[in-house]
Amino acid sequence: MKKNKTMIVVFLTPAVLMFCIIFLYPIVRTILMSFFKIEGVTDAVSKWEFSGLANYTKLFSTELFRISMWNIFRIWLFGGIIVMGLAILFAAILTSGIRFKNVFRAIIYMPNVVSAVALATMWLQYVFSPKFGLFKTIGELLHWEWLAKFQWLDPSHLFTALLVAYCFGMVGYHMLIFASGIERIGTEYYEAATLDGASRIQQFRYITLPLLKGVTKTNITMWSISSAGFFLWSQLFSMVVSNTQTITPVVYMYQNIFGAGNSMTERNAGIGAAVGVLLSVCVVLIFIVCDKIFKDDDIEF
Amino acid sequence: MYKIYKNRAYSAKRWLDKTKTFGEMVIIMKTTNSAGLRDKNSRIPVNFEQIGGKSMKKKLLSSLLCVAMMAATLTGCGGSGDSTPASDGTAAPAEEAPAEEAPAEEEAPAEDAAAEEAPAASDGTLVYWSMWDAAEPQAQAIKQSIEAFTAETGIAVDVQFKGRTGIREGLQPALDAGTNIDLFDEDIDRVNSTWGSYLLDLEELAKANDYESTANAGLMAACREVGGGTLKSIPYQPNVFAYFYNVAIFEEAGVTAVPTTWDEFLDTCQKIKDAGYTPITNDNAYISSMFGYHMSRLIGEPATEEVVKNGDWDNEAVLKTAQAYEELASKGYFSETIESNQWPAGQNTELAMGTAAMYLNGSWLPNEVKDIAGEDFQWGCFSYPAVEGGVDGTEASNYGAQVFAINAKSTMPEEAFQLITYLTKGEADALLSEMSVGIPADSANAEWPALLSNVKPVMDSLSTRYPWGAGAEANADMTPIIIENFTKLCGGSLDAQGFVDALKAAGN
Numbered sequence: 001m002k003k004n005k006t007m008i009v010v011f012l013t014p015a016v017l018m019f020c021i022i023f024l025y026p027i028v029r030t031i032l033m034s035f036f037k038i039e040g041v042t043d044a045v046s047k048w049e050f051s052g053l054a055n056y057t058k059l060f061s062t063e064l065f066r067i068s069m070w071n072i073f074r075i076w077l078f079g080g081i082i083v084m085g086l087a088i089l090f091a092a093i094l095t096s097g098i099r100f101k102n103v104f105r106a107i108i109y110m111p112n113v114v115s116a117v118a119l120a121t122m123w124l125q126y127v128f129s130p131k132f133g134l135f136k137t138i139g140e141l142l143h144w145e146w147l148a149k150f151q152w153l154d155p156s157h158l159f160t161a162l163l164v165a166y167c168f169g170m171v172g173y174h175m176l177i178f179a180s181g182i183e184r185i186g187t188e189y190y191e192a193a194t195l196d197g198a199s200r201i202q203q204f205r206y207i208t209l210p211l212l213k214g215v216t217k218t219n220i221t222m223w224s225i226s227s228a229g230f231f232l233w234s235q236l237f238s239m240v241v242s243n244t245q246t247i248t249p250v251v252y253m254y255q256n257i258f259g260a261g262n263s264m265t266e267r268n269a270g271i272g273a274a275v276g277v278l279l280s281v282c283v284v285l286i287f288i289v290c291d292k293i294f295k296d297d298d299i300e301f
Numbered sequence: 302m303y304k305i306y307k308n309r310a311y312s313a314k315r316w317l318d319k320t321k322t323f324g325e326m327v328i329i330m331k332t333t334n335s336a337g338l339r340d341k342n343s344r345i346p347v348n349f350e351q352i353g354g355k356s357m358k359k360k361l362l363s364s365l366l367c368v369a370m371m372a373a374t375l376t377g378c379g380g381s382g383d384s385t386p387a388s389d390g391t392a393a394p395a396e397e398a399p400a401e402e403a404p405a406e407e408e409a410p411a412e413d414a415a416a417e418e419a420p421a422a423s424d425g426t427l428v429y430w431s432m433w434d435a436a437e438p439q440a441q442a443i444k445q446s447i448e449a450f451t452a453e454t455g456i457a458v459d460v461q462f463k464g465r466t467g468i469r470e471g472l473q474p475a476l477d478a479g480t481n482i483d484l485f486d487e488d489i490d491r492v493n494s495t496w497g498s499y500l501l502d503l504e505e506l507a508k509a510n511d512y513e514s515t516a517n518a519g520l521m522a523a524c525r526e527v528g529g530g531t532l533k534s535i536p537y538q539p540n541v542f543a544y545f546y547n548v549a550i551f552e553e554a555g556v557t558a559v560p561t562t563w564d565e566f567l568d569t570c571q572k573i574k575d576a577g578y579t580p581i582t583n584d585n586a587y588i589s590s591m592f593g594y595h596m597s598r599l600i601g602e603p604a605t606e607e608v609v610k611n612g613d614w615d616n617e618a619v620l621k622t623a624q625a626y627e628e629l630a631s632k633g634y635f636s637e638t639i640e641s642n643q644w645p646a647g648q649n650t651e652l653a654m655g656t657a658a659m660y661l662n663g664s665w666l667p668n669e670v671k672d673i674a675g676e677d678f679q680w681g682c683f684s685y686p687a688v689e690g691g692v693d694g695t696e697a698s699n700y701g702a703q704v705f706a707i708n709a710k711s712t713m714p715e716e717a718f719q720l721i722t723y724l725t726k727g728e729a730d731a732l733l734s735e736m737s738v739g740i741p742a743d744s745a746n747a748e749w750p751a752l753l754s755n756v757k758p759v760m761d762s763l764s765t766r767y768p769w770g771a772g773a774e775a776n777a778d779m780t781p782i783i784i785e786n787f788t789k790l791c792g793g794s795l796d797a798q799g800f801v802d803a804l805k806a807a808g809n
Contacts, residue, residue: 040473040477041473041474042473042474042477042478043477044477061808062778063778063782063807063808064778064779064781064782064807065778067781124643125643125645125646128641129646129650130638130641131638131650132650151638151640151641152641153640153641153642153643153646154640154641154788154789154792154794155640155785155786155788155789156794158643237643238585238643238781239585239586239643239644239645240585240586240587240644241585241586241589241774241780241781241784242780242781243585243781243784243785244781244782244784244785245785247781255777256777258469258470259469259491259495259777260774260777260780261769261774261777261780262488262769262770262774263490263768263769263770263774263775263777263780264490264491264494264495264768264769265774265775265776265777265780266777267495
């Protein structure tokens with residue numbers, strides 16, 4: 001036994017060391033940094049100024065940070081409902097044996113292949129444009145005044161515009177995960193249900209949904225993680241300077257570490273670290289709640 | 302991790318060296334293992350026991366090898382990671398470098414093992430981290446001039462076009478990690494304030510080279526001012542932030558002189574509106590400057606900055622500024638879509654397309670929209686008008702430049718300064734100005750690009766320098782809130798009092 005232990009140590013050392021260096025050390029350092037005032041993110045520890053909980057109290061008392069948390073919550077909740085709903089709907093339709101399945105799947109997945117920068121520019125400068133936008137043209141064609149005149153990009157509606165554009169890009173990805181989950185379910189269940197006289201909708205409700213529990217959990221977890229790190233689309237929807245409708249905690253973190261927009265503003269990597277810690281706590285909380293709601297399914301199929 | 306990063310070699314050839322050692326190590330390990338297995342000629346578990354228990358040497362050896370292999374993997378990872386960003390920036394210039402030099406460079410360190418640990422600087426190549434993206438006209442002009450510089454002086458230059466975000470995010474960590482960077486560039490304020498402690502004092506080099514005889518005195522003074530009284534950076538690509546307008550619309554509307562006071566400005570707007578054009582447009586990216594400029598005209602820039610930083614929204618000037626803009630909005634002087642203008646929609650689809658007349662922006666604007674505006678678009682420029690009872694007049698504006706700076710740890714400061722001088726004077730400066738439709742830095746280059754000919758009188762008339770946005774963006778926690786509410790004010794969905802109330806509600 002003793003000899004085996006040595007081997008265990010020898011073989012585990014590299015992995016454990018790697019884990020410590022690549023994961024544990026940055027985590028510990030970030031948590032530590034969040035209690036200090038640090039001007040440059042790579043400043044030596046000797047330059048750090050201990051400030052206790054000041055970074056956290058400042059965050060909670062800053063309107064802009066609260067706005068950013070509210071934005072990310074809205075993206076997570078509303079975006080999550082829209083994306084998960086559409087994704088599972090498309091997945092169910094695609095796996096129901098319709099013709100040209102692969103073509104539709106490719107079309108729905110397409111936005112994931114296109115660069116987010118190109119997509120966002122298309123939405124922002126073309127689709128939502130108040131002068132020659134796609135929605136404006138459609139509204140005029142259908143004589144829907146409200147659609148033709150709708151100002152997607154003004155400060156009151158920019159968030160809606162961002163949400164529509166972002167969800168458009170995300171549906172395909174989550175649809176694929178759902179579709180693979182549905183395909184795993186054996187056809188004999190559906191055949192038996194059909195013989196018993198169950199309708200398509202009943203089959204979806206009583207066979208597909210319960211058996212997708214694990215996949216749904218995966219999807220929600222991944223959605224939460226990508227929402228927490230929401231950065232690129234926010235940046236693309238408010239070029240140069242950030243915007244109250246699109247700012248997210250990660251953008252706020254970036255501004256505190258690297259400076260905001262074109263002006264020279266105060267930098268504090270400690271606040272950035274505190275934002276990171278808070279976001280991690282949020283993700284862990286969501287993960288725990290998800291785990292509680294979707295208990296590991298005891299159904300085997 | 303820090304240490305490993307610090308010791309990393311940055312060029313691809315060095316990475317190759319590392320991988321070579323890594324490969325050898327794997328081979329060594331394989332032979333040891335298979336030899337061990339064959340010697341004992343028994344079942345594998347038994348052999349493992351022997352390695353672990355009886356043979357202390359082997360145990361030590363295997364643990365060492367594991368750790369060594371891990372270290373090699375790590376260095377391997379780091380190497381490839383570093384070479385990737387470099388490849389998009391440096392690959393192109395390297396290919397075009399004189400063919401004889403490249404192979405010679407590659408072989409030299411490989412022969413001498415000791416050279417691997419020596420700083421990369423010793424090979425006599427200047428390393429320049431540039432804020433431009435390789436595709437931009439500025440980068441192309443600089444690249445062309447650097448090739449001429451190398452041909453003339455024999456000093457090789459490794460220019461890496463990092464782009465604005467690349468420099469902003471990457472420069473300080475790289476300098477902290479001891480990366481060999483001789484010179485870099487960015488905005489005058491960022492270089493001097495954010496990276497001030499990394500800069501070499503250039504007073505003596507400038508004096509020794511008689512640099513200032515043909516430099517823009519105002520900008521040199523600005524560099525000294527932001528450098529804490531001493532010269533730490535050399536300006537180039539000067540810019541000025543003022544009202545840019547479409548001369549054709551002004552002529553059609555019968556505006557004969559540019560407005561210098563607020564009343565004249567209102568009058569100009571009315572004439573343009575009567576002629577059937579949109580007087581003013583803007584985008585989310587620059588809109589806060591109108592707020593900053595107006596308030597700075599009223600109470601001066603330092604006071605404006607104080608108001609923004611301390612959240613003193615009860616200050617009279619805030620309401621006065623808001624009222625002025627409420628008036629502009631109520632008279633219909635702003636673009637109908639001003640609230641929806643997400644940069645670059647306003648500058649591209651309104652100003653450059655000829656439906657709007659004026660836009661408060663930087664002198665880089667004509668270059669940005671030149672493909673849309675067309676060749677016959679005539680640009681005019683005037684400084685933000687003075688307001689009644691205000692502290693500042695048209696002599697005050699945000700102007701500045703990109704600046705070059707030398708790393709205080711550079712081993713080749715003279716050569717770096719030589720390159721800076723080369724790039725900011727004479728032909729190279731003229732080339733940059735021509736290719737990027739920018740303002741020349743060399744005062745001997747009196748000829749400005751035709752598109753900017755009307756900017757020269759404005760630039761020459763300025764004596765007070767505002768920082769970016771005239772202080773409107775001095776508080777990052779407030780900037781988006783100011784922009785949101787100011788945009789609504791310009792669009793008419795918020796009145797002056799509503800604007801002030803909204804800012805007060807946000808606190809900070």
